[in-house]
Amino acid sequence: MEAKQTPVLVVGGGIGGLAVARALALKGRAVHVIERAPTFGELGAGLQLAPNAMRSLHRLGVLEAVSRDAVFPRQLLMMDAVSGERITAVPVGTAFRERYGYPYAVMHRSDLHAHLLQACRNDPSITLENGRTVVEITDRGDRAHAVCADGSVYDAGLLVGADGLHSKVRHMLGDDTQPVCQQYVAFRGTVPTERMTEAAGLDSMVGWAGPEMHLIQYPVRRGDLFNQVAVFRSPGYRADSDDWGTVEELEAKFSGMHPLVSASLETIGKDRRWAMYDRPPLDNWVRGRIVLVGDAAHPMLQYLAQGACQALEDAVCLAGMLDRSSSMEDGLARFQAARRAHTARVQLTARFFGEIAHADGLAAMFRNAAFQRRDPDDCRHFDWLYGHDPLEPNAADDLGCVSWLKQFAANATGGSPYPG
Numbered sequence: 001m002e003a004k005q006t007p008v009l010v011v012g013g014g015i016g017g018l019a020v021a022r023a024l025a026l027k028g029r030a031v032h033v034i035e036r037a038p039t040f041g042e043l044g045a046g047l048q049l050a051p052n053a054m055r056s057l058h059r060l061g062v063l064e065a066v067s068r069d070a071v072f073p074r075q076l077l078m079m080d081a082v083s084g085e086r087i088t089a090v091p092v093g094t095a096f097r098e099r100y101g102y103p104y105a106v107m108h109r110s111d112l113h114a115h116l117l118q119a120c121r122n123d124p125s126i127t128l129e130n131g132r133t134v135v136e137i138t139d140r141g142d143r144a145h146a147v148c149a150d151g152s153v154y155d156a157g158l159l160v161g162a163d164g165l166h167s168k169v170r171h172m173l174g175d176d177t178q179p180v181c182q183q184y185v186a187f188r189g190t191v192p193t194e195r196m197t198e199a200a201g202l203d204s205m206v207g208w209a210g211p212e213m214h215l216i217q218y219p220v221r222r223g224d225l226f227n228q229v230a231v232f233r234s235p236g237y238r239a240d241s242d243d244w245g246t247v248e249e250l251e252a253k254f255s256g257m258h259p260l261v262s263a264s265l266e267t268i269g270k271d272r273r274w275a276m277y278d279r280p281p282l283d284n285w286v287r288g289r290i291v292l293v294g295d296a297a298h299p300m301l302q303y304l305a306q307g308a309c310q311a312l313e314d315a316v317c318l319a320g321m322l323d324r325s326s327s328m329e330d331g332l333a334r335f336q337a338a339r340r341a342h343t344a345r346v347q348l349t350a351r352f353f354g355e356i357a358h359a360d361g362l363a364a365m366f367r368n369a370a371f372q373r374r375d376p377d378d379c380r381h382f383d384w385l386y387g388h389d390p391l392e393p394n395a396a397d398d399l400g401c402v403s404w405l406k407q408f409a410a411n412a413t414g415g416s417p418y419p420g
């Protein structure tokens, strides 16, 4: 079959792929997006969008539309899932917005995806195709080739791998490793908000932290729906089987928690569970005219609620760095230099925060005591994340933290930062 020529080919039409298509088109590039699913869309439930994501959405020209469907919580509240005591809160009202220039939002992930898709459809520089599963990619120096399962072939001046956790494009860059299974699973879903009581914290993003478990609750879709994510470490985990992380395990774990937590069992979605994976930071994201973005480049645990936020930053940064550079090679190198250390820091901090959130016994007591002493209005610890501008990165600062976090992970696990 004759190859279809395109200046830019984006593989994957998730949040990362659509954002990168939009960002590149805004800089005057023609982009073709191919997605393996028969229709564009998102599975799952809610999504937290921190100010760094809202900054990127502004640059993508969709902030206003997205904001219409979002909810802007009053605070991010951390509660103890066993005792029911309040651990700490981060007010995300006026002072928080002024500090970062953008608010903290929560929304249905399919709403965000729909707004990005609409922006792509409205853009004459972007074309979109479904039902195209990339099975083979070839680096041809100043071109990249992609072959799909149905025999269709693409020849691109730039190929962007936005194909998620199990990325085929990443594999082509020489990474033969598999995602690391964390033995945790999530059950998640939304219900009409009228089914919830005020006790669920309807104006807040509430995170309940407990031993090897947590529960996240917040409203989405202008407040009409209520999102819940129940996460726990599966006692029945077996590497050679998929029969773990069951509804019975969920019920056993959550029924022993504070009544406000166990009450979520009545409303949480139980028809599907998501196993939790991440990968260690990847050193090289670029080969010839092939580059990775989003989960394909830096899949992370959701404990900082940053995977999609970072994918949006990637999109803005890639388009910006290519625009600033005289050659594609230079632009891709600048993109990688701008993003690699920062996303590694987010990936490793997410793991670190997971250890804190899932602490038990004495460790949980120390966590609560330390967090209860913090000044709720002190946001300095979030500046590196929420205040980050992907077009003006500070890689030295990020690198210092990455080496500390790697050391911490190695000490905690007896040598390997990523136990399988």
Ligand SMILES: Cc1cc2nc3c(=O)[nH]c(=O)nc-3n(C[C@H](O)[C@H](O)[C@H](O)COP(=O)(O)OP(=O)(O)OC[C@H]3O[C@@H](n4cnc5c(N)ncnc54)[C@H](O)[C@@H]3O)c2cc1C
Binding pocket: 011, 012, 013, 014, 015, 016, 017, 034, 035, 036, 037, 046, 047, 048, 049, 132, 133, 134, 135, 162, 163, 164, 165, 167, 168, 186, 188, 229, 274, 293, 294, 295, 296, 302, 305, 306, 307, 308, 309, 310, 311
């Ligand atoms: C429980 C949970 C909660 C989360 N909460 C948050 C949160 O609150 N905030 C946040 O920012 N992030 C959150 N995340 C992370 C976030 O969902 C991801 O980081 C984000 O969706 C990644 O987007 P992506 O486009 O890079 O990848 P994906 O969403 O995985 O998209 C990849 C796309 O590529 C397509 N594809 C794959 N392979 C091929 C192929 N060979 N050919 C063609 N197409 C292909 C797929 O069909 C898919 O559409 C959460 C994740 C989980 C699991």
